[in-house]
Amino acid sequence: xxxxxxxxxxxxxxxxxxxxxxxxxxxxxxxxxxxxxxxxxxxxxxxxxxxxxxxxxxxxxxxxxxxxxxxxxxxxxxxxxxxxxxxxxxxxxxxxxxxxxxxxxxxxxxxxxxxxxxxxxxxxxxxxxxxxxxxxxxxxxxxxxxxxxxxxxxxxxxxxxxxxxxxxxxxxxxxxxxxxxxxxxxxxxxxxxxxxxxxxxxxxxxxxxxxxxxxxxxxxxxxxxxxxxxxxxxxxxxxxxxxxxxxxxxxxxxxxxxxxxxxxxxxxxxxxxxxxxxxxxxxxxxxxxxxxxxxxxxxxxxxxxxxxxxxxxxxxxxxxxxxxxxxxxxxxxxxxxxxxxxxxxxxxxxxxxxxxxxxxxxxxxxxxxxxxxxxxxxxxxxxxxxxxxxxxxxxxxxxxxxxxxxxxxxxxxxxxxxxxxxxxxxxxxxxxxxxxxxxxxxxxxxxxxxxxxxxxxxxxxxxxxxxxxxxxxxxxxxxxxxxxxxxxxxxxxxxxxxxxxxxxxxxxx
Amino acid sequence: xxxxxxxxxxxxxxxxxxxxxxxxxxxxxxxxxxxxxxxxxxxxxxxxxxxxxxxxxxxxxxxxxxxxxxxxxxxxxxxxxxxxxxxxxxxxxxxxxxxxxxxxxxxxxxxxxxxxxxxxxxxxxxxxxxxxxxxxxxxxxxxxxxxxxxxxxxxxxxxxxxxxxxxxxxxxxxxxxxxxxxxxxxxxxxxxxxxxxxxxxxxxxxxxxxxxxxxx
Ligand SMILES: Cc1cc2nc3c(=O)[nH]c(=O)nc-3n(C[C@H](O)[C@H](O)[C@H](O)COP(=O)(O)OP(=O)(O)OC[C@H]3O[C@@H](n4cnc5c(N)ncnc54)[C@H](O)[C@@H]3O)c2cc1C
Ligand code: SF4
Numbered sequence: 001x002x003x004x005x006x007x008x009x010x011x012x013x014x015x016x017x018x019x020x021x022x023x024x025x026x027x028x029x030x031x032x033x034x035x036x037x038x039x040x041x042x043x044x045x046x047x048x049x050x051x052x053x054x055x056x057x058x059x060x061x062x063x064x065x066x067x068x069x070x071x072x073x074x075x076x077x078x079x080x081x082x083x084x085x086x087x088x089x090x091x092x093x094x095x096x097x098x099x100x101x102x103x104x105x106x107x108x109x110x111x112x113x114x115x116x117x118x119x120x121x122x123x124x125x126x127x128x129x130x131x132x133x134x135x136x137x138x139x140x141x142x143x144x145x146x147x148x149x150x151x152x153x154x155x156x157x158x159x160x161x162x163x164x165x166x167x168x169x170x171x172x173x174x175x176x177x178x179x180x181x182x183x184x185x186x187x188x189x190x191x192x193x194x195x196x197x198x199x200x201x202x203x204x205x206x207x208x209x210x211x212x213x214x215x216x217x218x219x220x221x222x223x224x225x226x227x228x229x230x231x232x233x234x235x236x237x238x239x240x241x242x243x244x245x246x247x248x249x250x251x252x253x254x255x256x257x258x259x260x261x262x263x264x265x266x267x268x269x270x271x272x273x274x275x276x277x278x279x280x281x282x283x284x285x286x287x288x289x290x291x292x293x294x295x296x297x298x299x300x301x302x303x304x305x306x307x308x309x310x311x312x313x314x315x316x317x318x319x320x321x322x323x324x325x326x327x328x329x330x331x332x333x334x335x336x337x338x339x340x341x342x343x344x345x346x347x348x349x350x351x352x353x354x355x356x357x358x359x360x361x362x363x364x365x366x367x368x369x370x371x372x373x374x375x376x377x378x379x380x381x382x383x384x385x386x387x388x389x390x391x392x393x394x395x396x397x398x399x400x401x402x403x404x405x406x407x408x409x410x411x412x413x414x415x416x417x418x419x420x421x422x423x424x425x426x427x428x429x430x431x432x433x434x435x436x437x438x439x440x441x442x443x444x445x446x447x448x449x450x451x452x453x454x455x456x457x458x459x460x461x462x463x464x465x466x467x468x469x470x471x472x473x474x475x476x477x478x479x480x481x482x483x484x485x486x487x488x489x490x491x492x493x494x495x496x497x498x499x500x501x502x503x504x505x506x507x508x509x
Numbered sequence: 510x511x512x513x514x515x516x517x518x519x520x521x522x523x524x525x526x527x528x529x530x531x532x533x534x535x536x537x538x539x540x541x542x543x544x545x546x547x548x549x550x551x552x553x554x555x556x557x558x559x560x561x562x563x564x565x566x567x568x569x570x571x572x573x574x575x576x577x578x579x580x581x582x583x584x585x586x587x588x589x590x591x592x593x594x595x596x597x598x599x600x601x602x603x604x605x606x607x608x609x610x611x612x613x614x615x616x617x618x619x620x621x622x623x624x625x626x627x628x629x630x631x632x633x634x635x636x637x638x639x640x641x642x643x644x645x646x647x648x649x650x651x652x653x654x655x656x657x658x659x660x661x662x663x664x665x666x667x668x669x670x671x672x673x674x675x676x677x678x679x680x681x682x683x684x685x686x687x688x689x690x691x692x693x694x695x696x697x698x699x700x701x702x703x704x705x706x707x708x709x710x711x712x713x714x715x716x717x718x719x720x721x722x723x724x725x
Contacts, residue, residue: 050529051686054673060591068595074661075592158702198696200688208526209694309702312709314685316700347685348672355664359639361563362632369672370569370717373682395595407595 001224003231006259010036012506013250013263015236015278018086019495020479021269022215022223023129027503029226036261037220037228038252040235040270041082044089046216049206053077053348056205059089063399065273069390070411071445073297074356077204077349078446080271084232085216087271087492090204093180093212094319094341094490095135097126097144099327102336102383102487109335111415112385113484116456116465125497130178133213133496134186134194137178143324151183154197157316158309159376162434163342166378167323169433170426177322177341180213180492190221199316201344219496234259237403239266239282239475247475253401265474265506268452269499272481276392276451277406279462285452285469290462292392294453295408296486297445299382301420302343302353303427305436306374313344313375326380326426327488334418338382338488340427347372357442368438376436378427381446382419384486389413392451410445447491452481466505467498478502517679517710524687524695524708533675533686539583540576546586547601552608553578558624559611562631564667569680569714580670594658603651607659610650614643635660682712 004010011033014021021037029035041061050056061080067073081087100119105112130149137149153176156164160176167174181197188194194210194217203212210217220230231254238251240260249262268275276292279285319341327337345353351369354360360368389411394404412420424441431439455461458470463482469475478499480491487494512520516537520530545553557578566574585601597603608623611634615623619630626634637643638660644653651659671677678686687708689695698706705711 047691048528050526050532051688052529052532052673054669055532057588057590062588062591064589064599065592066595067592072594072658073592074665076590076665079591155700157700161702195694198689198694199698199700200694200696201685202688208689209696310705311702312684312700312705314683314688315697347678347683348669351668351672352665355668356661359636361635361664362565363568365564365668366566366568369668370681370712370714373712373717409595 001229002227003229004034004036006261010034010261010263012265012267013038013261014267014269015250016086016269016271016274016479017084017220017230018081018215018269018271018479019088019492020499021086021267022219023496023499024267024269024478024503025228026219026223026226027500028506029223029228031507035223035228037223037230038234038236038250039084039230039232041084041232043084043232044206046206046208046210049208051202051205051346053205053346059083059206064405066395066405066407067410068407069409073408073410073445076352080273080448084220084230085214088214089206089216091492092319093203095178095180095493096322096339096489097178098487098489098494099324099337101328102485105336105383105485111335115484116454122494122497122501125500126493128500129493129496133180133218134182135178135180135213136183138176142173142175149178153320154179154181154183154199154317156320157344158311159313159342159344159378160320162307162376162436163321163378166430166434170430172323172325174321174323176320179317179320181211181317182213188217188221190225191217197317201314201316201318202346203318204346204349235401236278237281237401239278239284241284245472247472265476267476267478269479271479272448272451273392273406273408275477275479275481277394277403279452280394281403285462285471285475287471288459288462290453290460292451293388294386294450295390295392295410295448296384296386296450296483297410298447298486298488299338299384299416299419299423300379300444300446301423301427302377302379302442302444303431303439304375304377304442305431305439306371307376307436308374310373311376312373313350313377314346316344318344329422332422334415334422336383336415336419336488338380338419338423340378340380343377343379345377350375353442353444354440357444358440371438378430380423380427381488381490382423383488385413385415386450386453386485387413449480449483449486449491452477453484454482455484467502468505468509476502476506517675519679519687519708519710520675522687522708523690523692526689526691529686536673537675539580542579542583545579545582548582548585548605548608551612552605553582555608555611555623556581558626559631559635560667562628563635563664564671569677575671575674577667577670581666584666584670596655597658603659606649607651607656610645610656613645613650679710680713681717682710684709
């Protein structure tokens, strides 16, 4: 890997090496730009990842976040990731495309907001991402028969099989979902051999054989091959500007030392909490007053139940079966929709969801835990609207680097509550239809979006539809903080597609 | 180095990575420490009293239960998982204050320290905690709303410490850590229901077994 001197002025510095930062870094390096990616976390060796869920926390973002509101998110295993590769190191690799209608929900319903461009405009980038990182999926995707996936799906575990039965029982369609993993060995250019998925089930603890398509085994090696430097262990805290208000560089802490590095252009890809935190702390790019505002999640209601079979929910790719039939349910009393996926899960993640989602105790709790090997789940991802109630602000407490800790406020509004209620009824009906017992509904939210939204007007958005700050022309944002609304789909594919689109705009700019 | 004979058999499996084995073996020794590191003796005594009612271990581990209170205290002394409820003070302070709140309330309502309460009184306390009906409005103590939030942390930490133990995983027949060794990363050959692979532990606790009698 090429390294740049601390005295050099880079064409581009990218803060964060995940879904938002990595594709863009590769694209800009390929175009001949000098690119430095500053990543707060370490560079991990995949062979050392551990399925032990306590120690696997090393790949989570562990700088304390304060969680408030009526629906405080228990971040824990749901938190952002850290390390070279970002949250893709521990993401679940479920990779549905966003629903075209979710980009114009306001036009459709008069509620939420439209995205400043159409799904069709993003589609070429979506296809490029899928082709480059490797995605498995069915040969015929019921909700989009034109779509093709390069890899066959991994084998269906019992939760996936039972969800198929349950869909049949209530008359909704189902398919193997699009998953960001490969099911035959592949020699990834500039990286090396990625092995086929071994059905190990520990996607959330880090993939040990390269099967899962992340940034560390795809975009980042491509970036490095074209001269980019990925500098790990560098926590950026200061963004420096000149008298004209343009960014001149950043200061980061590495091994306790402060280092200044200058650049022509800066890209923030630190994720929806950290990008907002950096801008708020440095009091930048906020003439709209929208930095940190409109924090969003996905409504991620889950149902769990037991069946009289030994299913071992830790085995196999965790969440294979999908239905998109609830993207616009006919009986909906809410705007937007949700997708449903089957769920296997590692035991501690599963149990702590139960611990937080029920009041069971004593023998009842022990029996529930002992039922792990017979447990099957399903979960939804539902669209979430921007709301002035939900935001990231700086708290009064400081972290070890002296930066204010972020306070995240999250409450469901009426639309989210109605969607959760709809999904709870349907999930219950589905699991009852296949005879699952001891049903438990978990009211939870996942993912994080918003906080630096894109839009066409500088008064109501932080960045343009291409991710460029309205206030500072050499500052760009490429991560899930630019989402105007959540959309129902799990976000990584959209983030990566937007990242390439932003890179193209930077090259034209 | 051979493992002691009373350690779960699965720890010797080549489907377990070396690093994961080391983590699990080290954890098995964690109980040796008897005194709390971060909680005061009074708060620790409350924790010791509440855990057997929240999570009785005999059915799973017979008469050699884990010292869960020590494990939780040790976990509190180490790195935490990157978040906390905004309404609660930092974790160690929250736990100390929550446990002392329980003790104060036991004194006020039953005229005895919390550890002297019987199991049904402690059980009732747990229910009231979860419903947000148990707390104190006073300095260095937690309100009912705060106690409710803390009670979710209590439940989650207790269960995490419990399931992280190799003996518990073995008793429940959990194969999550047997997902691949270092030399060969085997993963799982089958993910089908009722198809246990030879290296996967079978459940030893009756209610962890399938109810279908035809399954061996
Ligand atoms: C448990 C879990 C499962 C998920 N499963 C799925 C899934 O199945 N499908 C899906 O599509 N999405 C999934 N997601 C969501 C998805 O992983 C994220 O939305 C996505 O990876 C976010 O990408 P990002 O680039 O915006 O941010 P991140 O990937 O979070 O990148 C931020 C990076 O910036 C670094 N950083 C932050 N601040 C600084 C700083 N000040 N200085 C230097 N570096 C910094 C961080 O260390 C991190 O590496 C999941 C998320 C979680 C937590
Ligand atoms: S299930 Fe497959 S993709 Fe997921 S971590 Fe295991 S080998 Fe990797």
